[in-house]
Amino acid sequence: MIQTLQSLIRQPSVSATGEGIEECANLVHNTLQENGIDSKILHMEGHAPLIYGEINKGLPRTVLFYNHYDVQPAEPLDMWEHPPFGGNIHDNKVYGRGATDDKGELVARIEAVRSLAESDGLQYNVKFAIEGEEENGSRGIPSYLKKYGKMLKCDGIVWEFGYVDNNDTPIVGLGMKGMLYVTLKAQGPKRDIHSGMAPIIQNPIWRLVGALSVLATPDGRITIPDWYKHAQPFSQDEIDIINMMPFDEGTIKEELGVSGFVQNVNTESVKQDLTKVATCNIAGIISGYTGDGTKTILPSVATAKLDLRLLPGMVPSVQSRMLQEYLHVRGFGDISISTEHGQQGIRASPSHTFVQAVRKAVDVAYGRHILNVMYPETGPIWQFSNALNAPCVLVGGTHIHSHMHSPNEFARIDLLEKTASTMMHLLNSV
Amino acid sequence: MIQTLQSLIRQPSVSATGEGIEECANLVHNTLQENGIDSKILHMEGHAPLIYGEINKGLPRTVLFYNHYDVQPAEPLDMWEHPPFGGNIHDNKVYGRGATDDKGELVARIEAVRSLAESDGLQYNVKFAIEGEEENGSRGIPSYLKKYGKMLKCDGIVWEFGYVDNNDTPIVGLGMKGMLYVTLKAQGPKRDIHSGMAPIIQNPIWRLVGALSVLATPDGRITIPDWYKHAQPFSQDEIDIINMMPFDEGTIKEELGVSGFVQNVNTESVKQDLTKVATCNIAGIISGYTGDGTKTILPSVATAKLDLRLLPGMVPSVQSRMLQEYLHVRGFGDISISTEHGQQGIRASPSHTFVQAVRKAVDVAYGRHILNVMYPETGPIWQFSNALNAPCVLVGGTHIHSHMHSPNEFARIDLLEKTASTMMHLLNSV
Numbered sequence A, B: 001m002i003q004t005l006q007s008l009i010r011q012p013s014v015s016a017t018g019e020g021i022e023e024c025a026n027l028v029h030n031t032l033q034e035n036g037i038d039s040k041i042l043h044m045e046g047h048a049p050l051i052y053g054e055i056n057k058g059l060p061r062t063v064l065f066y067n068h069y070d071v072q073p074a075e076p077l078d079m080w081e082h083p084p085f086g087g088n089i090h091d092n093k094v095y096g097r098g099a100t101d102d103k104g105e106l107v108a109r110i111e112a113v114r115s116l117a118e119s120d121g122l123q124y125n126v127k128f129a130i131e132g133e134e135e136n137g138s139r140g141i142p143s144y145l146k147k148y149g150k151m152l153k154c155d156g157i158v159w160e161f162g163y164v165d166n167n168d169t170p171i172v173g174l175g176m177k178g179m180l181y182v183t184l185k186a187q188g189p190k191r192d193i194h195s196g197m198a199p200i201i202q203n204p205i206w207r208l209v210g211a212l213s214v215l216a217t218p219d220g221r222i223t224i225p226d227w228y229k230h231a232q233p234f235s236q237d238e239i240d241i242i243n244m245m246p247f248d249e250g251t252i253k254e255e256l257g258v259s260g261f262v263q264n265v266n267t268e269s270v271k272q273d274l275t276k277v278a279t280c281n282i283a284g285i286i287s288g289y290t291g292d293g294t295k296t297i298l299p300s301v302a303t304a305k306l307d308l309r310l311l312p313g314m315v316p317s318v319q320s321r322m323l324q325e326y327l328h329v330r331g332f333g334d335i336s337i338s339t340e341h342g343q344q345g346i347r348a349s350p351s352h353t354f355v356q357a358v359r360k361a362v363d364v365a366y367g368r369h370i371l372n373v374m375y376p377e378t379g380p381i382w383q384f385s386n387a388l389n390a391p392c393v394l395v396g397g398t399h400i401h402s403h404m405h406s407p408n409e410f411a412r413i414d415l416l417e418k419t420a421s422t423m424m425h426l427l428n429s430v
Helices: A001-007 A021-035 A103-118 A139-150 A204-215 A237-244 A247-257 A269-276 A316-329 A353-366 A381-388 A412-429 B001-009 B021-032 B105-118 B141-152 B204-215 B234-242 B249-256 B266-276 B316-327 B353-366 B383-387 B415-430
Strands: A038-042 A049-056 A064-066 A092-096 A126-132 A157-159 A169-172 A178-187 A280-288 A301-310 A336-343 A371-372 A409-413 B039-043 B048-057 B060-066 B093-095 B125-131 B156-158 B171-173 B175-187 B280-288 B301-310 B338-342 B370-372 B375-378 B410-412
Touching: A001 A021, A001 A092, A001 A103, A021 A038, A021 A103, A049 A139, A049 B093, A064 A103, A092 A412, A103 A126, A103 A412, A126 A139, A126 B048, A139 A381, A157 A353, A157 A381, A169 A353, A178 A204, A178 A316, A204 A301, A204 B204, A204 B280, A204 B316, A237 A269, A237 A371, A280 B204, A301 A371, A316 A336, A353 A412, A409 A412, A412 B410, B001 B021, B001 B093, B001 B105, B021 B039, B021 B048, B021 B105, B048 B141, B060 B105, B060 B383, B093 B141, B093 B415, B105 B125, B105 B415, B125 B141, B141 B383, B156 B353, B156 B383, B171 B353, B175 B316, B175 B383, B204 B280, B204 B301, B204 B316, B234 B266, B234 B370, B249 B338, B266 B301, B301 B316, B316 B338, B353 B415, B410 B415
Parallel strands: A064 A126, A064 A157, A169 A371, B060 B125, B060 B156, B171 B370, B175 B375
Antiparallel strands: A038 A049, A049 A126, A092 A409, A178 A301, A178 A336, A280 A301, A280 B280, B039 B048, B048 B125, B093 B410, B175 B301, B175 B338, B280 B301
C-alpha cells in the first residue's frame, strides 16, 4: 500500500494547470487493475478522465468510493522540507503533495478491497468513482453523474476523506452544508469623482452598505424573512450528537485570536450554531481608494462577495431568488446580483443502516468514534447522494493537521493502515 | 508677464519629490524683486521655503495674496502633447505643469502689483505669501502662520486661484468646506479563516457595515444627532446667492453618467444641498478576498476611509469626538477610529467691505461675475483667515477645464490678462 502511494505521489497531477492529469489517470487505472479491480477510463469532453473501478460479485448491496487523483499545486516550492512529488518516508509519515488529499485515502481503500477480494471476504459489491478535477471545482461531475448514474448505482457512498482529530479519534461525518455564492454590485457615477459632489451624487458604497445591512445583523445573522423556510429540521438525535461533539473552546479562541463567539455565551450553543446556522458571510468587499494615506473620491462602483452557507433542503437558485426579491422589496432593486455558483447541502441520518455499518466498522478499527452531523464546509456531496439516491458518509484517515493544500503535506502510515482496516471491516460486515 | 510665466514653468518644482523646490523658491524671490516687490525667503525646519513679498506704502489697508510655487508631478509623461516643463505657447495658451496651478495666477498678480506700483496707483499695501508645499498638504503653513502671523497681517486675503466657468464668467468664491478624514477599522480573527466558521466567529465586515449604517442613510445623509450643532447658519443672502448660481443639470448628469441626484427632485434643492449638506463620504472600503472569481474566507480586518466634509463652525476634533461617542452609544465601541487629518471650513460674508471691493473689481474687468458661497472642496483657507483675522476670497483666472493636475495643463493668455486687470482694479479701488 505504501509503495503504491509513493508511486502515485511521484506522478504529479495538478488539475489547476493540467500537469500530469492524463498520466495519473492511466496510473490509477493500472493500479486498480493490478489490485484485481476491473477498471475503465471514462471521458467527457472538456473534463479530466473519471476512473471507474468495480468488483461485482452479484451481492445484494453495493458501496461506492468517491475519490480524486488530482492535487493542489505544490507551490510555494521553497517551503517544502521534502520534495513535493518525492513520496519520501520519515518517522511514520509519507510526504508529498496529495499524500493525504487524496492519494493516501485512495490507496487505503484499494488495499482494503484487494485484501478482502483475495480472501473472498467481500460482503458488498464495490465501485470506485475517481475523478481528476476535485481541486478545480469538480465541474465535470454533474455530466458524469448524468451519463453514468446507472453504472454508479449503490447503497451507500464513502466520501473522499474523513478526519481524525488531535486525539487520534476518527470522526464520522454525515454531511456538508450547501452554498450560494453571489456578488452584489452597486453602481455610482461612471468614473470616480471628487468627493465634494457627495451631497448630490449617490455614493455606491453607501448603497451597498444599505443593502447589506438589511440582509443581516451586525453579528452576521440573516434577517431575510423565510430564509430557513426550506431547511430540513434537525432531529433530536442530531441535536444530541452536536452536544456530544468535543469542542475545545479555549484552543479555538487562542488559535483565532478572538475573545468570544458571536451572540453566544456558552459552549453548547456555539456548537449548535456551528451546525444549524445558515450564514451570510461577506468574503470580500471593495470600493474606492484603498491604498496608503488619504484620497477624497466618490467611487464609481462598490462590490461585495457573499458566500451564503445553506442547510440541507435549501436550494441555491431558490435562495438566490428570495435574496433578490427581498432586496427589491426593501428598496434596493438597483443592486445587481450575480450568482457565481451554488451547491446544495445534505446530511445523512445517523441511524441509517449504511451509516450504522460504517460506525460499527470504525469502532472495530479504532475502538471509538465521534459523529459530526454536518461539516460547515461545502462539497459536491449532495450531487452524488441525490443522483444515486444513497446516503453519503465521510470517513477516512485524514489527520486534521496533515498540511492539506499546504507545503509538507503528509499521510501518517498508522492512519493509512487504520483506514484500510476500517474499510475492510465495513466491506466485510453483514 | 507671459515670459515670466514661461521661466517659472521651465523651473520644475515638484513638492511630492522635492525636485527643484529650492531653485524655484530662489527664482520666485528674484522675480518679485525684479518686479519692484521687496522679498525675502523664509525657512522652517523640515518644510519648503515660504517667499514673503511686500510693498508697504503705509496705506491704511493691506491685501495679502496667497499663492504657491510648487506643482503636481508631471506624470504620465507620454500623455503630454507639449513638454510639461516647456512653457510652449499655442493659440492663446501657455502649456506646462503649473501653467494655471499656480504659476499663472501668481504672475498675473505680480504683474498687477508691478504695473500699479510703477504708476503709483496702489491704494493698498500689498503682501505675498507664496508657499512650496501646497500640492503636498501645506503641512508647514500652521508653523509659518504662527511664527510670521504679525508680518502677514492684512485686511483681506486673495486665495491662490479662482475659477472662470465654461462661459468665461468669473466666479468669486467666498469659502471652502472643512474636512475630517478618518479610518474606521473592525477587527476579526487574527488571520483570514475558512468561512465555515461564520456561524460562531464575528466577521469584521459585518461589524463595519453595521457601524457605517448607523452613521448615515443609504443615501449618505448623516444621522448622527447634533452633527450640525456647531455649523454656522446660512443667511438669506447666501441662500439667494446659491439659487442664483447657474447649474447645468443635464450636462452634469451626462458627464457623470447618473440619471438623478440623491434625495432630490429639482435643481434648486440640488444646488442648496451641494453647499449646505455636510457629508459623510466613504472614499474607500476594503476587506477579505477582492480578486477574480470566488474564495470563501472570513476576513481578519475590515477598513473604511471616510472623508466627512464639514460646514464652517464645525471643528474636526469636536466632530471626531462626536463620531466616536456616537459609535460607542450605538454599540460599536469595538470599531477603532483614527483621524488622518482635519481642516475647518470657512466662508466670508458676501457683503463684507473687502468682498464687495473684489466683486466690483471683477465687474470692471469682465463686466459680470457669479458668486459661490462655498466650494464643496477643502483647503487651508480657514487657517489663513483665522490666524490673520481677515476674510478670504477666491478670485482668479483658472479656466474650469485647464487640466490642472493632469497632462497638458494650460493657462489662457486672455484670462491671465483679465486676471491681472482684475487685480489692478482691486488694488486701485478706493
